[in-house]
């Protein structure tokens with residue numbers, strides 16, 4: 001098989017968009033095939049009817065993943081895109097993505113856990129990382145981060161090194177026959193301040209000069 | 212002429228309580244492995260036949276902190292894991308020692324991100340650091356030898372470890 005013929009095989013011309021009822025089909029903003037993978041785009045108002053249709057009418061029985069993209073600083077109409085990866089596992093198996101455009105001002109979407117159970121954890125993770133609220137999800141606790149974590153770390157405007165959460169613990173030290181908790185002291189070495197800062201690079205250069 | 216000859220007969224030796232207790236302690240360390248990432252693989256290699264930590268008397272690996280006296284922190288410690296590690300440290304009976312194995316446990320390694328503790332020694336005492344990513348089993352054995360040195364030099368009734 002040559003690379004060209006493989007590429008032709010992968011570029012599937014089938015689209016679930018064609019079988020959408022006309023009013024819904026007109027709401028599909030964009031349809032993109034990249035590397036043989038299909039993506040449909042729609043607005044947040046149409047998310048629930050579209051997903052209901054794909055589940056009940058077109059037999060997409062498996063929600064592979066729910067995640068989001070933060071387009072902060074890019075030239076986009078809306079800041080967020082929530083991505084649903086849908087798969088039909090029975091006959092005519094097929095997989096595509098539905099990208100739902102979501103504004104920064106009201107990052108809310110109706111939940112779809114009643115359609116696919118796997119949405120529970122996907123929505124929890126998306127909430128945990130991006131702060132997007134899925135209305136109606138009964139268990140929107142944090143999934144990966146500690147429950148008292150304040151921020152949403154995958155937002156583009158969230159600093160990579162966090163906002164000081166890494167230093168929040170007490171220092172446990174043995175004193176006599178007990179263990180006491182102290183404030184952690186200033187961290188005296190370059191370690192913990194972040195290794196990739198200009199100051200650190202400067203320090204390493206200075207220290208590595210021959211004396 | 213030592214005391215032995217005055218006591219007479221065979222089967223006696225003289226020593227101090229301190230050195231015999233330390234001798235016992237340092238040659239029978241019971242490690243508690245706290246393996247959270249790739250370093251744990253090297254730690255397992257150290258425990259198993261090829262490198263065989265039992266040659267140094269530390270083969271009784273305990274998965275309950277209540278029965279261990281050497282905590283080996285091997286791997287990345289995240290924000291969510293740090294309270295657990297502290298709890299495990301508190302649960303270990305005195306005297307206890309800590310090895311921080313690998314770059315991640317000692318300083319966060321390459322993972323300078325929001326979720327990773329940049330060195331567990333900010334929040335709990337560490338006796339010996341093992342550099343490397345991951346450190347070879349030989350390095351861990353060397354760290355064990357360092358711990359044994361520390362144990363041997365302790366005064367067991369000093370109160371430093373609660374006595």
Ligand code: SF4
Pocket residue numbers: 248249250251285286287312313314315316320343344345346
């Ligand atoms: S120091 Fe290296 S080997 Fe050890 S846990 Fe970190 S990344 Fe893994």
